[in-house]
Amino acid sequence: MTGINLFQILNGLTFAALLFIVASGFTLIFGLLRIVNLAHGALYLIGGLAGYSVAEASGSAALGAVAAMALVALLGAVLERGLMRFVRGAELRQVLLTLGVAFILDDIALVIWGGDTFTVPVPAMLQGAMQIGGVFYPKFRIFVLALGVIVFAALWLLLNHTRLGALIRAGVDDPEMVEASGINIRRVFLGTFMLGCALAGLGGVIGGAFLTLYPTADAEILVFSLAVVIIGGRGSLVGAAVGALLVGLLNSIGRVMFPELAYFVIFGPMALLLAFRPLGLFGKTA
């Protein structure tokens, strides 16, 4: 019995790591740029599928991941520079515009890759299982867990301990003053946007390896990411991590106990939390 429980907990933790990677990109863009990018799920899907194609063609999953991140970051740049500039400052119009983009990207993915289910190949050194506390657990999932922690640490260091991070934070508080001190704030924001999108692409490749990719995968990951950000509070890296852990663990426990109602198990705590903290655990008023 304990073996099964540990297995579920590990499943929850690794799913949480994936959720964190995807949701951190979302919350980064949401919190710092005040843009709700509802195309995030579609970028995840496109990234994953592109990563799959590159990995299959080249035989290297790492190359697939890099290609996915680059492609999705590029798409993000086109979105930010090409479309978002028309609706700058109008929050709701921005959100709805990204929603339109999500529909277009999904449809494009359907045209290119069709409606099949794809699994991104796992590199040979991460295949197989290892023994942890008496259970055999897939190595790749442990790798995902580690990657989640690395992404968290890297983002935290970037935002809090680098010049770029200081610029981003300053740009959020007072973009005009940052401009006045001779810095191209639009370029900083564009970079942040691309970074957030690249995280969605990375998530797509990883999610594609252990959750598989199919036409509605984008909507599912989007609702999980939204739950994470709503629970954690917008723009908070720590909030995203806590939210991801909560949603990931609840989801894997819910799947075992109430297989058909797993969605409801994440909904319950979210509802409870919102009743007391409408802006999430770590959310601040704008």
Next chain:
Amino acid sequence: MATPISQAAPSYEARTRPSHVVGWIALAAVALIALPLVLPSYQVSITTQILIFSVLAMSIDVLAGYGGRTTLGHGAIFGASTYVVIYWTAVLGGGIWTGVALGILCATLLAAVFALLAIRTSGVYFLLLTLALGMIVWGLCLRWTSVTGGENGLRGIGRPEFIADHISFYYAVLLVVAPVTWAMWRFVHSPFGLTLRGIRDSESRMRSLGYNVPLHLFIAFVASGFFAGIAGALYALFNNFVSPSTVQLSQSVAALLMAITGGVGTLLGSFVGATLIIALENVVSAFTARWPTVLGVTFVLIMIFAPEGVVGRVRILLSRRRKRQSSESLN
């Protein structure tokens, strides 16, 4: 602070004489009644669909245009009603009218749950919350296979004999949609509706005037859910089939797009929006299977170029012309 999608269109009362309104409504009524006499039955069926989705779009406009709360969860409320009607009649073998009543009731209750959770937020946060709540309903319908039939959906038992054919069903829907539209019109133009508009424009001011802002928004949300539930029940009769795609996000998106295309805050603009979007869908689907792309592109273009919608734009142009005329007459 609620952030409206676009600047509020000039209000209706400010510019239109009552005699004009009555004239236009009479004209529209005659046209709608005469329609099945001139259109082939397939087009009558599409017009029925337009009427049903107009109600859904108007229910969204009640919240978005008057309460300043743009929602992406109404597709789920609408679809919940559809699911209940079909489940009640096809699986449990209940009567169709009880099913319709239960469907509307369930949609209203679901809206109350959504409202309790989302009402304290506004703007983008409200949008995200309703989006997440709606998607949870979708996930539930997709996964709860033993009840909802999963991806295969549920098939209904068909309409009662007297409204079985397209034309009599069209008139039945018209007979429901007309009073429902009137009810929504009364609702948003009542003192309650004025208070809602006050909340949309300045929540803090309304609060300091002593209005119970959350209660007003709650009532508006529940009423809006009730109307969406009526649309959903009609859709159950219309479509005779329900699957997760009825509650999925694109349903909410399409309905919101109809409300926006018509003009948020114009209520009756939803008819224009529903007509344009459904007509576009039918035309596009005749040539290509890429309807989602067209929907997405339409959404992007409207957000960039015409966020005030067709009716909203016409009103702005009219009020400009009126201003010009009145300044000319002063000179």
